[in-house]
Amino acid sequence: MKTQIDSHDCRDDDIDAVIEACLEKLVQRASVQQPAELRNLLPNVDSDLRHFVLVELIKLDMAMAADAGTLHCIEHYVDAMPDLLSMETVPLDLLMEEIQLRKDFGETPSHDEYLLRFPQYEALLDQMLTRIEATRSVAKCGLPPEISVGRQVDDFLVLAKLGQGAIAHVYLARQISMHRLVALKVSHGSGDESQALAQFDHPNIVRVFDQRTVAEQALHLLYMQYHPGGTLADVVQMVRQCDSSDRCSRLLLDSVDQNLLRAAQVVPDRSAVRQWIETAPWSTVVAWMGVQLAKALDEAHACGVLHRDVKPANVLLSAECIPQLADFNVSFAGAAGRAGAAASFGGSIAYMAPEHLRAISSKLLDEPEKVQEPADLYSLAVTLWELWQGERPFACDAIAGSWSDAVSIQLAARAQPLKEPQRSETASERVLEKVLRKALSLDPEDRFVDGAEMAGRLRLSLHPETATLFDPPEKSVAMTLSKWSPWIVTCVILLLPNMIGGCLNFQYNYHHVMTTPETKEGLGVVSWIVNLTFFPFAAGVAIWYARRIVRAVDSVRRGARVDPSDLSETLELGHRAALIGGTLWLIAGVLFPLVLSGIFPDFSMTQAVHLFMSSLICGGVAMIYPYFGMALMATLVFYPRCLSGTMQDPQFDQRADQILHRSEWYLLIAAIIPLLGAALLISTEGASQLFALAALAAGIVGLLASFFAYRFIVNTWKQMDAVLSKRTSMVPGELTAAS
Template identity: 40%
Template sequence: MTDSTADYPFELTQTQAPVGVDGESGTRTGTYEPSFAGLSPSTRLTTIEVGQQLDDFDLLLELGTGAFAKVFLARQRSMQRLVAVKISANEGHEPQTLAQLDHDYIVRVFDQRILHEQNWRLLYMQYLPGGTLLDVVEAIHRAEKPPETGQTLLDAVDHALEGRGGIRPTESSTRAELATLPWPDTVAWLGKRLAQALDYANSHGVLHRDIKLANVLLAADGTPKLADFNISFARNVTGASPFEYFGGSLSYMSPEQLTACQPGHTLDMANLDARSDIYSLAVVLWELLTGNKPFDDSAAQAARARGAGAIGDTTALELMLTTRAKGIPPTALAALPETCPPALRRVLLIALSAAREQRWASGAELAEQLQLCLDPSARDLVDPPVRSWRLRLRPFFVPIAFLAIMIPNLLASAYNIQHNQLLIVSQLSEYAQGRFMLVTTVVNVVFFPLGAAVLLYWYRYIILVPRRLRRGPAPPEENLARARRDCLVAGDRAVFIVFGLWLLSGLTFPLTMQFAAGGIPGRSAIHFFGSITICGAIAIAYPFFLLTFYVVRSVYPELVAYGQTSPREAEELRALSRRLPRYLAVAASVPLLGVVAVTFLTPVEIAQVIVPIRALCIGGIAGFVLAYWLSRQIESDVRALERVIGNRVPH
């Protein structure tokens, strides 16, 4: 069948026939011709007409026709049901391939009958009355204006139903959802389901090799179903070969599939993988989104026309390969709707990469990314607007992390210094004061740079992996996964180091003073440990919320945009949410600790430190309000990201 005539395209949807292959040498032995060599019985398919009975089937309506098969709406007498019957020559492995597949978004095949006298195969399957995605694009062209919502899809389905004598279905939750979805979201909705179908097929060893608009059927509620596995290759089917019935629709082919069509590249057919089908699906989604394919093949079509119908003309194929190697042209990018989210644009551009190693590695990855496009909160995190601060601050993890950690600790240090100066240092002898300053200097010079070095080591994946993403091809998946995991514990690690340094200082100071200056008064030691406790609470709460807010809102989403996440990561996100109340409780304790500290001071001591205590209480209350707001924002972002990761497709 060709795109122009196919209405119910279960047949080979190409304008060229398969390539013949020499079994011993693996070289091309045939050329692209408009028929299968050796399938002469198919020429008698023209004698089949509506009203006939074949085997168990009454043929009611012709749904589609092509060079190699006819498809009819039929009544199966024995089961008293309507089915779609594909009648073709009894060749190939399509029934065996489809027998392996049972998926919500793949057309369900019931069984086959063989008419031995005519050498015909009757493959009967689920009847879907809603037309194809090709009908949808044609409806868009007729309207001469871009679609606004998924109602365009439903209108095309209803038009197909009426054309076949059906009636518009009652409203369903699916139709209600589609009717209000913006058109780019509708495209992502369709694409996610088709990507899941491809992933399922590939997990069963099946490559479709002919993804196109006309090969996606629509149920009455708009649900897409992948059809026509006539030229697919099933690794698990005995006797199947990647060289059998190789073909497809040129304008939807991946560059590697186009290469395999060229003379001398027959063996490349065996090297095709799921990424080839992903490329073809991306072409389909682009055409749905804009009304046109992403590449201008007019020069190739002209070259093909000059070849007097030689569809596989090498010049035409070379022109198509050259066009795809240049990437998506500016005119095609400009045709994207203004309402197209940056996330969907990115997902399709990656899927349409000329180099297959740069595409999504599986249908599951693509489905997860398209699910992201359907969640406004999550997609704005992963692909923020161009002028968003979340986008602009992504390259500056090190300085922002430094400020998020240091500013609260500098404030804590200021309080600690003032508190100790008034209640401890001023009470010491001149010699002891000198020792105090020496110990403080040594601790700051030795311990804090050491802590910074440990943090830089722990954060190395967060620093290096995003930098590599921005400068070139994506790093290995395990590095991406490690960077995402490190992001979710970045705040905890900062707290661990900084609180550890405060604790170490709290232990080092009295011990050193004991040996160097003969010790400090007991009451001064109590004051010192009290101030260290307050500073420790500040070091725990505020750096955690500041750093986690920045990482979850800016850094982590960038990493989610690449590779496939795992169920473990969803649990890690939930674990982060569960930790938030604990840190919030610590933030709430800061002003309370200041109030409690006053109860242990004498009136004279209170008079000495009343200003620092007031600053601590007022600042602690303001800090808690900020921490509470940050906590709510982090929770919202985590829920959005968890929705995406939680919807990944398991293999």
């Protein structure tokens, strides 16, 4: 019966499903008696897509016939279907398939023979013959015979077939000795997959238990953790079928529950993770998935292992919806995983990074390009975007006529602007979109440095209040302050309180402490000398330390990582300025009485005490205002801005403890200032009491301002603790997954 798939139903997102359905039909028939029978398996779609599907069917039929001991050449199919395929339109990947199968049969295909048959590929024949020789070992062992359900192999009772790939079958099996369900991969050759996977002990990477060899049947058995919750591909399918307004976390739970019921597994009824998922917005759930998968990739990359095929079908789900990254090569993909010689290059082109697609082409054009860790992060971003939106972030309107054409079309699509997503303007969704866009950068250098960095940025999306801090709205106070020059902000906060304090201190001592014209004149002269010495020094220190803030902000603007020492100095500046300002005021408080008492014999001890206490009050003001001012700017603007790109700070816990501890001490200093003002009020008489009263009022206002600043700093750093702290995990399900 002919496979009926209407053309209007065949979107870009459905092409993989169309091909897989056709290939599965062919697998069920176990090859065809006459090549013309392949017509009956073609879908009712666009002619270019029909050509693409026909080529894939021919490749699979050639491979199955070769497994049965018969080698079919391309002309075998061209002669039977001249209206659908000609020697001039034979794609390059079909040519590669025939060459590989002939070499597996022990033949030696010659350049002259293929030049005569396919003159259009004259420039590529030598390269193809060389490349095929280098890659033929991948599929040399072939696919082992299928094991029937109910049969026991070694220690395993086969319960159901889960999938099939180019070199292996994957089954649901019961390990008899351990009384547990496992996913059993059966192949002829061991390869290095078991060693690569067995080294991981990560809650979001499928766990490999062990491997065995059945010598008499030449079978290699790799058995691993089985998850009955299905894959992210099942969830994506549900997302595609609903309107954007209906996308919610219930889709994930429903998909997992349906798969649990099919596998006769119990649906958890008391799960904190599932309860959290049910109440979380859809974009937050997508980010939650991304955090765990990005950390899994970071673990793999740290061990020198690249995944190369991150896609929804390769993300398994536990009963509690915990994602686990699988890398079976076949990954439960069905017969579509067996795409012929071209598939030996690995990966699924719809999710590949541009450099991965170019690397596939370079295997034909002899221009190899190295595919590194950022390619996996790109594929993860495509996967998350599709989960979020129900479609991939780029449009591929053209229909490929061959596998190599499909690679070219996908590569061209990567260079186009990303689709505009359907979104709300919540902070969580803004963060999610920015993260995915960065991970989908065309240039690998513009993506995240590693999976940990991407996970940290996605983690921010789980906490909307904190997300607003690191990604403030355009018209917010934080965004407005972030646009101001760091030089101006820093100098105003550090120097203005000292200048105001200096003016008030001089006016108080000049009018209310100095009693003679001579002492007033002496105070003026000494004040000029001290101010012309201390203020330029303080300004120079402020500029010297402020340069680190400017450098940190400039790094953020350039998209570079902020130097940890610059980040430390940004948080230290308020404390340094307070210490320097307080020290200078203390020196001035001692220096003024000593100098004036040495110059004027009638300068009394009472005047000296007033001069010293007024300096202490002004010095305290000059400490608390710069400290809390810079602490507020660092907490609200500078620190979030410096970390907004990476969300990585290994010293966060130490920094948080330090700034909170210091803020407590400066709050204490702020409380002492009104007491000094009260003491000054008690010890003064007459008109000077007005100034002392003003100092007392200013001290009380300063205390209240310091208290509110302290509370804001404490609350904000607690918010950041949920995202950046290493002491506690705030990602739902992490502990559950690990246990």
